[in-house]
Amino acid sequence: MTITPANSAPDRGSSSEPMAKEPVSRAAGLLPTDPVLRRAALLTLVNSLGNGLYFPLGILYFTRIVGLDATSVGLGMTCAGLVGVAAGVPAGRAADRWGARRVAALLWAGTGVATAAYVLVHTYVGFLVAVVCATGLQMASRGVQGALYAEVLPVATRVESRAYLRMVTNVAMGLGGLFGAVALQVDTREAYTTVIVLNAVSFAGPALLIPGLPLAAHALDRPALGDDAPAGDRWRAVRDLPYLTVTVLNAVLVVQYTLAEVGLPLWIVERTDAPRWTAALLMIVNCALVALLQVPVARRFSQVHSAVRAMGWSGLLLAVACAVYALSAGLSPVWAVVALTAGAVVHVLAEVLSAAGGWTLGYALADARVHGVYQGVFGAGMSAGMMAGPALVTITAIGHGSAGWAALGLLFAAAGLAVGPAVRWAGRDDWRGEGG
Structure with missing residues (x-):
């Protein structure tokens, strides 16, 4: 389905960029062929290594080293997440106004500074200030990064490039996690603070390179929508009901990430006879398969009609995964x-499909002139889904066993299948342009 905008500037990538869709990576070594993607991959690699280092010990630093109460830390992180969700759309508007490269660099640099401040935390008030700033800035940057990729990556390979960057993220997070586990085993203040500083550098360092990413041809051709434009055009995304509907449905599917990170470990420990190391096994299976499958899957689902199918299949596969997870209760170890x-393998297939479909629809249904606000809305939806995920999974699957898994599976299936009607609704607006 291709819809050309009638009253807004189309994305002219089709006239100034090659129509042929070439793979973004070489078969040998998986090196990107696009120099812009190579630089983006380097930024992603460095940042993801830092995040992977910090991920295993973040909460433990504040509880074991700083001495804060675990419940209070969790509440503070929730508050920080809410700030991040609320900041997503204004950050996207800033990207439209001053350029996604400049705003992304500022957000990453700010995140690095706020993260470094963790080593100075000694009180709960200090923790709140630091975590709200760091988490809020990092979550606000999610939509801005989407707008950044819209500006610097060619339209024809944008979704595949996002998939490549996600592969880099998974591999780097895994490697970082291994070294983070070493720091966790050492279990000293010095080990924790070293990891925190390295994670801070992983944001602040790459931020210096972001402004040097060159704009793609279609972004150079596209006229900007400045502050003199009507507010209704500048903030179109917040009243675009079809787009908001797709955003909400995608947010429901995003709950699958916290299902893997939070729900499954709890389920394994509390409801099955499987050994506890099974949780680590499933995470390894997830990271490995995502790294192998995400790029080829994204290559096949980078058009609107195929993205709709991907989202539908994702919801159905998630329902199957939920059913298989439920069957594990009562079995021998x-x-x-x-x-x-087996459930984790099905889950990964659903994950790579929904990621590819979400990227495609998030771009294709947006007004190309205000990608910042649109990607801010889409990113805020993803953040909200990941925030709501732990509570939803706990209330359903962990709280009610097989019945809860069934309810969660039905929710996933309904959300995935509803994407088609929502996209058809969006298609009635004649100003949208696929590829913007």
């Missing part, structure tokens, strides 16, 4: 591991 692993 060996068979419980087998069932959980």
